[in-house]
Amino acid sequence: MKIEANNVRVSYGSEQVLKGITMSIKKNTVTAFIGPSGCGKSTFLRCFNRMNDLIETCKVEGQIMIDESDIYHPKVNINELRKSVGMVFQKPNPFPKSIFENVAYGLRINGVTNKKYIEEKVEWAIKQAALWEEVKDKLKKSAFALSGGQQQRLCIARALAVEPSILLMDEPASALDPISTTKIEELIYNLKASYTIIIVTHNMQQATRTSDKTAFFYMGDLIEYDDTRTLFTNPKKQKTQNYITGRFG
Amino acid sequence: MRKGEKFIEAFLFGCSALTLLTTVGIILVLSFETIGFFKDVSLIEFLTDTQWTPLFSNKRFGIMPLLAGTFLVTAISLVVAVPLGLVIAVYLSEYAPGWFREIVKPVLEILAAIPTVVYGYFALVYVTPWLQELFPDQVGGFNALSPGIVMGIMILPLISSLSEDALYAVPKSLKEASFAMGATKLQTVRQVLIPAAFSGISVSIVLALSRAIGETMIVAIAAGQQPRLTANPLVPIETATTYIVQVTMGDVPYDSLEYKTIFAVGMTLFVITLVLNNVSFWLKKRYTQAYR
Amino acid sequence: MEETLEKPEKPVSRKKPKMTFESKGRTVYYQLQDKIFKYFALAATSLGLIVLVLLLYSVFSSGFDRLDWDFITSLPSKRAAKAGIYTAWTGTLWIMFLTTIIAFPIGVSAGIYLEEYSSRSRMSNLIEINIANLAGVPSIIYGLLGLEVFARFLNLGASVLTGSLTLALLILPIIIVSTREAIKTVPYTLREASFALGASKWQTIWNQVLPASVPGIITGVILAISRAIGETAPLIVIGALTYVPFAPTSPMDEFTVMPIQIFNWVSRPQKAFAENAAAAIIVLLSITFVMNAIAVYLRHRSQKKVKW
Numbered sequence: 001m002k003i004e005a006n007n008v009r010v011s012y013g014s015e016q017v018l019k020g021i022t023m024s025i026k027k028n029t030v031t032a033f034i035g036p037s038g039c040g041k042s043t044f045l046r047c048f049n050r051m052n053d054l055i056e057t058c059k060v061e062g063q064i065m066i067d068e069s070d071i072y073h074p075k076v077n078i079n080e081l082r083k084s085v086g087m088v089f090q091k092p093n094p095f096p097k098s099i100f101e102n103v104a105y106g107l108r109i110n111g112v113t114n115k116k117y118i119e120e121k122v123e124w125a126i127k128q129a130a131l132w133e134e135v136k137d138k139l140k141k142s143a144f145a146l147s148g149g150q151q152q153r154l155c156i157a158r159a160l161a162v163e164p165s166i167l168l169m170d171e172p173a174s175a176l177d178p179i180s181t182t183k184i185e186e187l188i189y190n191l192k193a194s195y196t197i198i199i200v201t202h203n204m205q206q207a208t209r210t211s212d213k214t215a216f217f218y219m220g221d222l223i224e225y226d227d228t229r230t231l232f233t234n235p236k237k238q239k240t241q242n243y244i245t246g247r248f249g
Numbered sequence: 250m251r252k253g254e255k256f257i258e259a260f261l262f263g264c265s266a267l268t269l270l271t272t273v274g275i276i277l278v279l280s281f282e283t284i285g286f287f288k289d290v291s292l293i294e295f296l297t298d299t300q301w302t303p304l305f306s307n308k309r310f311g312i313m314p315l316l317a318g319t320f321l322v323t324a325i326s327l328v329v330a331v332p333l334g335l336v337i338a339v340y341l342s343e344y345a346p347g348w349f350r351e352i353v354k355p356v357l358e359i360l361a362a363i364p365t366v367v368y369g370y371f372a373l374v375y376v377t378p379w380l381q382e383l384f385p386d387q388v389g390g391f392n393a394l395s396p397g398i399v400m401g402i403m404i405l406p407l408i409s410s411l412s413e414d415a416l417y418a419v420p421k422s423l424k425e426a427s428f429a430m431g432a433t434k435l436q437t438v439r440q441v442l443i444p445a446a447f448s449g450i451s452v453s454i455v456l457a458l459s460r461a462i463g464e465t466m467i468v469a470i471a472a473g474q475q476p477r478l479t480a481n482p483l484v485p486i487e488t489a490t491t492y493i494v495q496v497t498m499g500d501v502p503y504d505s506l507e508y509k510t511i512f513a514v515g516m517t518l519f520v521i522t523l524v525l526n527n528v529s530f531w532l533k534k535r536y537t538q539a540y541r
Numbered sequence: 542m543e544e545t546l547e548k549p550e551k552p553v554s555r556k557k558p559k560m561t562f563e564s565k566g567r568t569v570y571y572q573l574q575d576k577i578f579k580y581f582a583l584a585a586t587s588l589g590l591i592v593l594v595l596l597l598y599s600v601f602s603s604g605f606d607r608l609d610w611d612f613i614t615s616l617p618s619k620r621a622a623k624a625g626i627y628t629a630w631t632g633t634l635w636i637m638f639l640t641t642i643i644a645f646p647i648g649v650s651a652g653i654y655l656e657e658y659s660s661r662s663r664m665s666n667l668i669e670i671n672i673a674n675l676a677g678v679p680s681i682i683y684g685l686l687g688l689e690v691f692a693r694f695l696n697l698g699a700s701v702l703t704g705s706l707t708l709a710l711l712i713l714p715i716i717i718v719s720t721r722e723a724i725k726t727v728p729y730t731l732r733e734a735s736f737a738l739g740a741s742k743w744q745t746i747w748n749q750v751l752p753a754s755v756p757g758i759i760t761g762v763i764l765a766i767s768r769a770i771g772e773t774a775p776l777i778v779i780g781a782l783t784y785v786p787f788a789p790t791s792p793m794d795e796f797t798v799m800p801i802q803i804f805n806w807v808s809r810p811q812k813a814f815a816e817n818a819a820a821a822i823i824v825l826l827s828i829t830f831v832m833n834a835i836a837v838y839l840r841h842r843s844q845k846k847v848k849w
Contacts, residue, residue: 512685
């Protein structure tokens with residue numbers, strides 16, 4: 001068991017957006033969170049690296065265990081946690097730095113100064129993100145010079161460079177063209193061997209193509225959670241059925 | 250009806266064209282008298298002589314001492330205002346709770362609304378005596394340090410406000426990306442936000458610099474009236490603006506060479522601030538393009 | 542059919558977990574740096590506030606005792622204890638009044654033209670860059686312009702009118718920019734509605750656009766005027782006097798203003814005059830702050846009331 005959520009409730013001020021989610025996610029699998037906008041899937045994703053803590057009015061209750069340790073325990077160091085739980089965002093958000101420095105960022109903020117080590121790590125991470133061939137000759141160029149899809153893979157490389165064990169992806173391909181999307185999906189599939197991946201997506205085909213398990217959220221509840229194939233071919237709940245056949249959402 | 254509309258439009262156009270006329274007027278007036286000045290004084294002397302004594306019997310016309318005074322006070326003000334203003338901007342945009350920011354930002358902007366003659370009073374009556382206590386027997390009654398510090402306070406809100414706006418304009422997604430990597434706020438500020446907001450921050454500094462160079466009353470009151478080519482902040486000096494005030498307060502006949510000197514000095518000031526302003530426009534254009 | 546998933550209310554245990562994410566040396570070090578910086582930055586921010594308080598306190602403590610009715614109604618004098626600010630504040634009022642009636646119509650008209658009439662032509666581009674540049678010209682340069690053009694060339698001398706014309710040019714960019722900002726917030730649909738009713742362009746501006754942008758325009762004008770009454774240097778340069786025994790009674794009279802009176806008193810070595818200066822500063826600051834407060838209030842109110 002890699003991740004275990006136990007009755008997780010989240011509220012913004014008086015508005016409850018997650019009403020008690022319990023689920024467990026196995027190591028080295030890809031789990032997709034699907035559901036209509038505002039169903040709480042992104043909020044739930046942000047519980048795993050405690051990004052919700054940045055919002056003043058946000059309150060998280062319940063328990064989340066990663067590797068059998070409670071990440072909301074008072075002794076947990078939030079910065080340490082985020083170093084082991086990487087995140088990729090909806091829109092590519094490279095820093096206004098060179099391609100190289102973007103990937104080296106995580107190492108630098110960890111105080112790594114060994115130049116050789118940084119170079120090796122950066123190359124390794126960019127290769128992991130299947131971007132090396134495209135950028136190896138222009139590492140010193142600004143990250144903004146890359147295409148949207150390349151920028152997103154750069155952001156994945158940036159997250160991988162510090163070797164997290166979990167990768168959270170918040171609709172990572174929603175701002176990209178179909179070809180870039182395919183590349184990201186392939187990448188997700190290949191990264192599964194070394195990382196536990198959770199991906200939030202609007203796109204049900206994407207969920208079927210990339211994930212082992214799928215969780216369907218609706219109005220702050222986890223409606224159904226099953227093997228991806230089972231959930232899409234033989235859903236047990238009516239709501240899931242309605243959603244995957246496109247009757248709402 | 251139609252005719253009336255046309256007339257109104259012509260009137261409105263005339264009003265906005267008046268601003269062009271103002272600029273033309275400034276340039277013409279300054280050029281006219283400055284050319285008159287350079288009929289009597291060579292440009293070489295103006296730029297290279299190290300003495301400025303047009304009001305003495307032994308007249309020398311080197312602008313350098315006045316510019317040295319101007320830049321000395323300006324440099325001191327920037328030394329005070331830039332670090333302080335940046336730290337305040339970072340604090341208000343990244344660390345302070347919302348209510349604190351809502352209150353403190355406008356309160357700090359009060360500093361920019363205070364008439365400069367009040368700062369002059371503060372410099373001469375409070376800061377100078379305080380400096381004299383701090384460094385006994387070294388600080389003159391007039392000096393560059395005291396007005397420099399006070400001017401730094403005057404331009405502080407310019408830097409803190411505009412830099413805060415620039416930091417605030419950095420897309421939230423960059424901040425999130427950095428926090429998600431496990432960076433602290435300080436690391437995020439230093440490595441992501443300040444580089445990303447760099448041109449906006451430089452705009453604020455250039456504008457503050459331009460304001461400081463053109464500032465008159467603080468230095469006229471507290472810096473003295475002794476043109477002097479020095480980097481010593483503890484002795485009396487004279488800035489370009491103070492010289493203009495000094496001459497116009499006296500009884501100088503029109504068309505005398507002394508009268509023309511103030512226009513030559515004014516021209517110098519005008520050119521310097523014009524260049525600085527356009528540098529800031531250029532920087533601003535660059536940073537509005539950065540995230541489009 | 543209501544579908545709910547079972548929510549086992551298992552007691553949340555926070556006891557003796559395996560701690561994978563406990564603080565490590567490096568992180569603690571960076572977090573400590575962050576914390577230290579936070580308090581340092583708070584101190585720096587407070588310093589800015591403290592200086593403001595100190596400045597106000599120093600002025601009030603040395604000037605407050607001097608401030609009485611006699612001080613406000615007395616003419617200037619060579620004896621500090623007898624001197625007052627009567628000529629100074631009447632001069633300031635004259636300047637305020639004349640500057641406003643000169644700058645307000647011109648500035649607002651120019652703002653309307655640039656926002657409503659001018660197309661994106663080279664001319665309007667030029668005017669825009671020009672206004673931005675004018676806003677950055679040191680005020681003393683405006684003084685030189687006023688001295689040469691109004692005082693000398695038009696032979697107006699060091700009169701209230703010369704001073705007002707000079708300051709009007711100085712604050713014109715501020716009024717123009719704030720007028721444009723105010724007009725910009727009026728939605729285009731309002732104009733369309735008016736045009737659809739057959740109104741002409743000017744009728745639309747006069748009846749729809751201007752009324753909707755009045756609070757914003759007034760705010761800008763008040764801030765500009767408050768800037769004008771604090772100005773000293775350009776008025777000294779045009780030749781405004783530091784000692785005027787009579788209050789001005791016409792725009793052609795010579796004059797002094799509050800900031801010049803303060804400058805005059807500060808420049809004297811006797812301590813009694815410094816106290817006079819402080820008392821006069823209290824009056825000047827009060828005017829400035831009241832005007833700024835009105836402007837802030839107006840802006841706040843208009844932002845609240847009109848939600849487009």
